[in-house]
Amino acid sequence: AGTKTRRVLAFVRVKPTSHFAQDMIKLGSDNKSIDIYIRKSPRGGIVNNTQTDWSFKLDGLLHNASQEMVYEAVAKDLVSKALQGYNGTIMCYGQTGAGKTYTMTGAASEYRNRGIIPRAIQQIFKSAAEFLNILVTVRISYLEIYNETLFDLLAPALGRGCKDNQLTVMDGPQGVYVKGLSIHPVSHEEEALHLLFEGETNRVIGEHSLNKNSSRSHCIFTMFIECRSRDYTNHKCLKSKITLIDLAGSERLSKTGSEGQVRIEASYINKSLTFLEQLVIALADPKREHIPFRQSKLTHVLKDSLGGNCNTVLVTNIYGEADSRSPPSKHEAFELFKKQAGRVIHRVFRENKRILISRKKRSLSVAQKINRIKQQMEAIKEALEAQKQKRRQEGEEAKGQVIIDEEEFSLILKLKELKEEHKAGFTELQDLKAEIQYCQQLVDKCRKRLISEFEIWYNESFYIPEHVREALKPGGNIRPGMIPINRVTCLDEDEQDKFEQMQEAVLPDGPRSVSFYRARMKTDQKVTPEWTGMEETTWIIQSQPLP
Numbered sequence: 001a002g003t004k005t006r007r008v009l010a011f012v013r014v015k016p017t018s019h020f021a022q023d024m025i026k027l028g029s030d031n032k033s034i035d036i037y038i039r040k041s042p043r044g045g046i047v048n049n050t051q052t053d054w055s056f057k058l059d060g061l062l063h064n065a066s067q068e069m070v071y072e073a074v075a076k077d078l079v080s081k082a083l084q085g086y087n088g089t090i091m092c093y094g095q096t097g098a099g100k101t102y103t104m105t106g107a108a109s110e111y112r113n114r115g116i117i118p119r120a121i122q123q124i125f126k127s128a129a130e131f132l133n134i135l136v137t138v139r140i141s142y143l144e145i146y147n148e149t150l151f152d153l154l155a156p157a158l159g160r161g162c163k164d165n166q167l168t169v170m171d172g173p174q175g176v177y178v179k180g181l182s183i184h185p186v187s188h189e190e191e192a193l194h195l196l197f198e199g200e201t202n203r204v205i206g207e208h209s210l211n212k213n214s215s216r217s218h219c220i221f222t223m224f225i226e227c228r229s230r231d232y233t234n235h236k237c238l239k240s241k242i243t244l245i246d247l248a249g250s251e252r253l254s255k256t257g258s259e260g261q262v263r264i265e266a267s268y269i270n271k272s273l274t275f276l277e278q279l280v281i282a283l284a285d286p287k288r289e290h291i292p293f294r295q296s297k298l299t300h301v302l303k304d305s306l307g308g309n310c311n312t313v314l315v316t317n318i319y320g321e322a323d324s325r326s327p328p329s330k331h332e333a334f335e336l337f338k339k340q341a342g343r344v345i346h347r348v349f350r351e352n353k354r355i356l357i358s359r360k361k362r363s364l365s366v367a368q369k370i371n372r373i374k375q376q377m378e379a380i381k382e383a384l385e386a387q388k389q390k391r392r393q394e395g396e397e398a399k400g401q402v403i404i405d406e407e408e409f410s411l412i413l414k415l416k417e418l419k420e421e422h423k424a425g426f427t428e429l430q431d432l433k434a435e436i437q438y439c440q441q442l443v444d445k446c447r448k449r450l451i452s453e454f455e456i457w458y459n460e461s462f463y464i465p466e467h468v469r470e471a472l473k474p475g476g477n478i479r480p481g482m483i484p485i486n487r488v489t490c491l492d493e494d495e496q497d498k499f500e501q502m503q504e505a506v507l508p509d510g511p512r513s514v515s516f517y518r519a520r521m522k523t524d525q526k527v528t529p530e531w532t533g534m535e536e537t538t539w540i541i542q543s544q545p546l547p
């Protein structure tokens, strides 16, 4: 009470598309408004009072905006204010695949396309390095809320147990705190980025989330900042925090057809987003006395990150695609799947394929070596035969005494050596053949698994009700179940490999990208299991329960 609540700034980011839905979405020419027109649903019946037009006033419309432009518009000012003691919160809201994670974290492999979180980390550390008389301390936490349970995404990264990282939100004299949360002090930009990337990985492969679409959880990345004077006579300390939230995908709320686990998740997401909405509405109303913070884990955790002296920005990510009722094409969805829900199995598949290819290459080179040895052996045998002939002609054998000269002796030794090499090569080749066969089986198994999990995920994620299916044009390639499995199977992985290799080969963009790439590499090295034995490969596949 008494504190002036700052207004929540609202931005809309439209995912770039080649088929922009001009009939449905009108973007204001001043970039500060958006109008949405929805065709009436045929399900509405004769009396159909469903609202079909909406107009929204915004603080900014981000259409065809680069990651850098988004950061400038949404975050830069908020982050610099955090260094002056103001709390700042940025939330991304929107449908699955609309670009929330892209906006918050960004594309994993490209510096240029890094999102708000890595840019905020960089801005903080860059500013901190420029302050002469101020010592800046940064601590980081990374939380995930899944089905109203809190998880500490940094627990495994900081060497804590993965199993007991479930947390409780508590109210204390200092405000809200999360019991048992790892809040890690970081001294360096690279270390902070590394923690972010590690947390991201845990978000996808965490025990509770092995089979879930990443959009079914809320992720909260927080930087606690303390600025104090280096002059020890001045004890003043400015404390603030920046909270960056990737909210769970919102599209399942109205979806019919979801069952079991999916339905439970949807209901949790539904509730928590509704409570968040109520909270934002309550905060905006100066007459409201009671602010319902405790209704859900999300609102409870965000108690001191919303309202009050906090700068808050809401980014709504939307699809601008024409006919956005249709699910994405299977090809597009498969790409998404490999990055999200199917990430683990896809990684196992690729790793097995890599092993298979390396074994095949090795086996080829061993076979070539064996051939060379064989040729050398033939040549030596011929030479030895010639020597024998020579001796025969000279009648030595008749005398019962064989005298071998030095040359012949060394040929015999060489032949013996080659025979051993040949034998060893042959054994290695046999072993490699067995390994290749085994690897091939694993690769096939993984491919099957990848595809069957994809099919399940696709149907779960983009299930369309009967009436919409009917509305879709016949012969279109977006109808579920209409694309034969073998078309998915033949998605050109090798082309993709080539592309990824090319991406890796691209030089870092500018000196500040080095810490980004190094932190990424560290995460990748740590996360990728040691693929030394086949047993481990099998173990990972077997340990993945079916959805």
Ligand SMILES: Nc1ncnc2c1ncn2[C@@H]1O[C@H](COP(=O)(O)OP(=O)(O)OP(=O)(O)O)[C@@H](O)[C@H]1O
Pocket (backbone or CB within 6 Å): 014, 015, 016, 094, 095, 096, 097, 098, 099, 100, 101, 102, 103, 107, 213, 214, 215, 216, 248, 249, 317, 336, 339, 340
């Ligand atoms: N502005 C953009 N420019 C280019 N690619 C984008 C953009 N927004 C999203 N994408 C791409 O679209 C795909 C889906 O985006 P993203 O994963 O960020 O969606 P999401 O809303 O976080 O989905 P989920 O809720 O499932 O986590 C990704 O491959 C991402 O790289």
